[in-house]
Amino acid sequence: MKSFLIKFVQVIVVLFVSMYVLDIIFTKIYTSSMPRNKAMLCLTTKNQEFKSIFLGSSRVENNINARLFDSLTDGKAFNFGMAGAGISESTLLLEILLANQNKIKNVYLQIDHINYERNTANEKMVTVQFLPYINSNTIVENYFKKHDAAYKYLKYTPFYRYAINDAKLGFREVFNTLRGQSLFKKKELGYYPLEGHKFQKDIYPIPDALNKQNVYLQNFRNVCIHNNINLILFTGPVCSNTTSKQYFDELLKKHPEIINVTEGFSDVDFFDCAHMNVTGAKKLTTQLYVKTKP
């Protein structure tokens, strides 16, 4: 029994030492390399002045041409939209930017049938990108402490967060981060253009009824108020092949402060039912500028 236990302990020691060393290596690479994604970008963006930033899901990332907006407003703009980001995740991004002493004059937040209906936080495809910083950034740490049941494992078990999210934070991602391969278009100021059309045959579903209340929207507002940021809420278009657009009427009725940018588009402006192509994004961005003129 003794020799078996010794061997077993050796294996466990090798395992934990490996996890510890790999955790240090992975974290060092993620936190020291050129930003590969917008999470890393916002964590490393410091002491910048932005006239306008855009927050939201892929319907912001693919729909708002920040370079165009930048030229129209004659002030620095950046598209921090992230695929899958809800209002909670957008709040996290904003808080990190502000904590890094960045000055922001206007924040554009898209409100739509996806994020308004979501009353849950910690959308994994977004927040996983912040995990390398859980031990070095208080805001990230507090976010996971509040929203993730596995927080203790993520924080205190070496390498656990990388292993359990191997598809998003594993060896491939580390390798691509070392290569300096970026997932966002820095030249386009965070806007990710989509070319052409990729229409789905099925009808794009939109909820019939509006959520009573989104629990994260007021929190987002409070962050803006507290930091003297001008908050502009807007809602963007969807294609014609949907169940009903009554949802947007209800949304605008309930929140008249939301700028309506859903009209004046045809199906040729869309890449798929929820996302604009290059032409559509240009139209949408121009319309948004005209209606808000920051």
Next chain:
Amino acid sequence: MLFNSIDFAIFLPIVFILYWFVANKNLKLQNFLIVAASYVFYGWWDWRFLSLIIFSTLVDYAVGRGLGKEENVTKRKILLWVSILVNLGFLGFFKYYNFFLDNFIAAFTFFGNDINVSGLDIVLPVGISFYTFQTLSYSIDVYKRKLEPTKDFMSFSAFVCFFPQLVAGPIERATNLLPQFYKKRTFNSDKAIDGLYQVIYGLFKKVVIADSCATFVNEIFTNQTEMNSLTLILGAVYFAFQIYCDFSGYSDMAIGLSKMFGFDLMRNFNFPYFSRDIAEFWRRWHISLSTWFRDYLYFPLGGSRLGKWISVRNTLIIFLVSGFWHGANWTYIFWGGINALFFIPLLITNNNRRYVDIVAVGSKLPSFKELGSMLFTFSIITLGWVFFRSNSVQEAFEYLILLFSFNFEGGIQNVVGRYIVELLPILFLFIMLEWHSRKREHPFFGTYLNFKLIFIILIILLFGSFSNPKDFIYFQF
């Protein structure tokens, strides 16, 4: 609970400590702990499944006791048939009811008659294909007087439900495993350490090779009409490695865990992809099942004693039944048939036992002829796997037609946002490891043992697929 899960990582040390530090004083206590732990393990999936395995245990124990007392030939046959009907009845109902119903309806519809019968929403109990065959082997061996029936119900229960091999084999013979429950197990460090190494190697196969291949395989097979021939070839090859590493990985963990508890299970895989022909492949792949069919179906049908053509018929039956055992779908029957198609010519020409030794024994590398034979055998096996993996026979044929269209337009394709060739270095490493250890059960031996161990642990951490743990393929059988 899966072997590669947190639940099992907590379950195992508790059972291990209780087994060797509390229950080791007493044989009955040891066996009782095995039964209790095994029922917890099995009930973790669905506690309702326990009723089936307990019932099956009771029936076969009673049948065994009856056969031990009964000398009348007819009554002995009746007892045997009770065991066969109960076990195969469970299997038939849970696994094949809807298949037979759907085909019955299809046949009636084909002849212009409509039948309005809806199938049942049946949940397939995990491991039913394995433990029913295991208990059947007991009844049959007792009937043939190859084995004395046991009076020890606790030992018999432990034999039926032994958790390391309960849900996906190896399908143990009572003649091998049951006697091990009659003697108190004493701890053997060397065996336990060897078992630990085998568990680690099995884990490597599952989380690094099998689950990584699965990511690509699922995408390629789901979107096969959008793939070029190169991608489809790689998809088939990846599936060949997925199913091998998934199943043999599980077997390694089962055998390794058993060694840690003082038991010796039969070997289930013997490096089948190094086979030089398909006959050799079938002596090295899922050995516990193929020998079960040989002993309990092939031989009773006459085996090869009644002439060449009876032997061919029996072989064909075995392959078709073996295919059908895997699942209620024509694809499995086709897969069995394809293997029979390549096996039978070897049988007819008396070349089915050409290769009984280890390939390239005494050499570090295979000869060109051996390499060619292995690659050819691997290719035909992989073509058969396309049927095994596809959802329907039609889809399998479509896959193969597209594959053999030799359309390489677009070159290396991206699948799930990743280059499909990125797995190849890992597969190459794996093949080297297997080749290096082809005379043994795992690669942890020799001068560089500790280095290999550290290396494999690092590989598991770096390349293991933990974010989307996949069930073992054979759990669905």
